Amino acid sequence: xxxxxxxxxxxxxxxxxxxxxxxxxxxxxxxxxxxxxxxxxxxxxxxxxxxxxxxxxxxxxxxxxxxxxxxxxxxxxxxxxxxxxxxxxxxxxxxxxxxxxxxxxxxxxxxxxxxxxxxxxxxxxxxxxxxxxxxxxxxxx
Amino acid sequence: xxxxxxxxxxxxxxxxxxxxxxxxxxxxxxxxxxxxxxxxxxxxxxxxxxxxxxxxxxxxxxxxxxxxxxxxxxxxxxxxxxxxxxxxxxxxxxxxxxxxxxxxxxxxxxxxxxxxxxxxxxxxxxxxxxxxxxxxxxxxxxxxxxxxxxxxxxxxxxxxxxxxxxxxxxxxxxxxxxxxxxxxxxxxxxxxxxxxxxxxxxxxxxxxxxxxxxxxxxxxxxxxxxxxxxxxxxxxxxxxxxxxxxxxxxxxxxxx
Numbered sequence: 001x002x003x004x005x006x007x008x009x010x011x012x013x014x015x016x017x018x019x020x021x022x023x024x025x026x027x028x029x030x031x032x033x034x035x036x037x038x039x040x041x042x043x044x045x046x047x048x049x050x051x052x053x054x055x056x057x058x059x060x061x062x063x064x065x066x067x068x069x070x071x072x073x074x075x076x077x078x079x080x081x082x083x084x085x086x087x088x089x090x091x092x093x094x095x096x097x098x099x100x101x102x103x104x105x106x107x108x109x110x111x112x113x114x115x116x117x118x119x120x121x122x123x124x125x126x127x128x129x130x131x132x133x134x135x136x137x138x139x140x141x
Numbered sequence: 142x143x144x145x146x147x148x149x150x151x152x153x154x155x156x157x158x159x160x161x162x163x164x165x166x167x168x169x170x171x172x173x174x175x176x177x178x179x180x181x182x183x184x185x186x187x188x189x190x191x192x193x194x195x196x197x198x199x200x201x202x203x204x205x206x207x208x209x210x211x212x213x214x215x216x217x218x219x220x221x222x223x224x225x226x227x228x229x230x231x232x233x234x235x236x237x238x239x240x241x242x243x244x245x246x247x248x249x250x251x252x253x254x255x256x257x258x259x260x261x262x263x264x265x266x267x268x269x270x271x272x273x274x275x276x277x278x279x280x281x282x283x284x285x286x287x288x289x290x291x292x293x294x295x296x297x298x299x300x301x302x303x304x305x306x307x308x309x310x311x312x313x314x315x316x317x318x319x320x321x322x323x324x325x326x327x328x329x330x331x332x333x334x335x336x337x338x339x340x341x342x343x344x345x346x347x348x349x350x351x352x353x354x355x356x357x358x359x360x361x362x363x364x365x366x367x368x369x370x371x372x373x374x375x376x377x378x379x380x381x382x383x384x385x386x387x388x389x390x391x392x393x394x395x396x397x
Contacts, residue, residue, distance in 0.1 A: 010359075057397060060283040060290075062275075081275040081284055082268060082359040110276045111191050113269050120268050120359075128189045 002031040003141055004041040004089040005133070007109070009121040010082070012049055016124040017042075020137045029138055044068075045087045048075040052085060062106075063099050078102035082120060084109065090141075097140045104136035195276060202305070209333040216334065216345055219258035256347040256368070263351020270352065271359045274302060284360065288386070288394055291360050292321060295353055303352070304329050319391055323353065323382040331378060336370075344368040346380045353382055363387040 001022040007015040019031035019038075033041060048068035055064060056079055068075040076098050078086040086105055088098060108129055112118055275282045285291035296308040314320035328346040336343050346368040354366040364386045371379050 056284070057286050057393065060286050062282055062284055079284060081271050081282070083361055106276055107195065108191065110195055110272045111193070113272050114195075115190050116265075119265070126189075126191075128191045132191055 001027065001090070001092055001141075002033050003137065004031070004033070004045065005105075005137070006042070006045050006087045006089075007105075007124065008045075008049065008085040008087060010084065011121060012046075013121060014123070015084070015121070016129070016133075018130065018133055018137075020134060020141065022141055023138045024141070029134075041073075041089055044070045044073060045075055045089055048077065048087065049085070052077050052079065063102055065095055066093070076102075078106065080106060080109065084120075094141075101136055101140040104140070105133060108132050108136075195273065199277065205329075212330055212345075212348070213334065215262060215348070216259065219262075256343065256350075259345060259347040260351035260354070263348040263353075264355040267352035267355025268359055270299065270303070271356045274298060287397065288321075288362065288390065291357060291362055292323070292384075295356055296323060299352075299356060317385075319386045319388070321384040321386075323384060325349070325380050325382070326376040327378050328380045331380070344370045344380060346382070349380075350382050353384065357384070357386075362390050364390065 001024075002019065003021070004017070004019050006017040009015050019033065019041075021027050021030045021032055023029045047070075051068050052064070055067060062079055062081070064077045064079060066074045067077045072091055074090050074093065076088045076090065076095075080086070086102055086109075088101070090098070109124075112124055112126065112129060113120070118124075275284075285294055292311055296311050300306065300308045308323055309326045310322075310324035312322045312324065314322060325346070328349060330348050331345040334345050336345070350366040350368040354364060357364045357366070364384055366385075367383050369381050369383060371381050373379050
């Protein structure tokens with residue numbers, strides 16, 4: 001099981017991306033995407049943005065569960081109040097774990113935003129942010 | 142991890158927003174350990190912003206005197222910045238193209254120029270407040286998708302968290318379908334500010350208008366919010382925030 005996580009800004013610009021594997025069932029937390037699969041991941045996630053734009057007005061929940069699928073890959077989405085999209089590409093269904101992961105990611109994003117030198121839609125380069133996201137992934141995914 | 146990380150270069154439509162961040166950086170170190178020699182700089186307490194709890198200041202209140210002082214300085218700063226209109230215009234266009242388009246500003250005289258700077262100060266705060274308040278709602282948090290919902294959120298939740306009281310009124314314009322009015326009888330921000338007669342148009346609650354506008358924009362209700370003084374005998378500081386929604390909002394609302 002491997003995961004690809006991306007944060008997409010209000011103008012569909014990428015802010016942050018990461019890959020990780022599962023840490024459950026003795027996994028080592030390393031993503032095992034084939035080399036030719038990795039650009040495809042970005043492509044699949046990007047194409048799900050259109051679907052999100054359609055569904056986002058139908059409900060007012062932030063966690064929209066699985067919005068799109070491609071072959072055996074699912075895309076789950078969490079939409080923040082400020083229209084920042086958290087997208088997770090995964091190959092097994094685990095709604096609750098993903099929700100918890102997204103909740104942690106949202107907290108980290110909110111903290112990033114509290115930084116007066118950070119503006120909405122700026123890419124997130126903080127190493128601490130990266131480490132915390134990976135921690136959350138290790139905990140829940 | 143053997144694979145080669147490629148630097149992650151985003152494409153911001155507004156490159157000036159990315160100022161200060163290099164367009165290509167060294168790949169992130171994935172195995173970040175406490176002992177690794179990183180180029181991180183820590184504050185004196187060795188704590189980053191990620192170590193602080195977001196609820197810590199939820200119930201605490203700020204001294205009104207210090208806020209009034211700070212806000213007075215902000216107004217003066219805005220005033221100084223506007224002395225060279227050309228300069229300001231350039232700076233605003235560089236840094237805040239998006240905001241300027243959103244506010245529909247093309248030209249301004251001096252008092253209005255102040256408004257814009259204050260409005261921009263408020264805008265950055267509003268963007269942050271929106272996410273913070275929603276995060277604090279936890280699992281019950283929901284995105285607002287309707288006009289009335291988001292206006293309710295502003296008049297109650299947002300106003301209460303910032304000013305500790307709900308707004309005094311919310312009205313729909315009788316003449317224009319796309320205009321709403323949010324009423325504050327005594328805006329806290331301008332309670333210690335007296336505006337000279339020759340600048341009677343200036344209302345320092347433009348700062349609050351900026352906050353409101355940021356929240357509306359953030360929730361995808363693009364709009365223009367302006368602050369207007371409507372003094373009455375009972376409330377000399379009464380302010381009306383005029384909210385004018387973009388056409389697209391009304392179109393969407395009709396479909397929903």
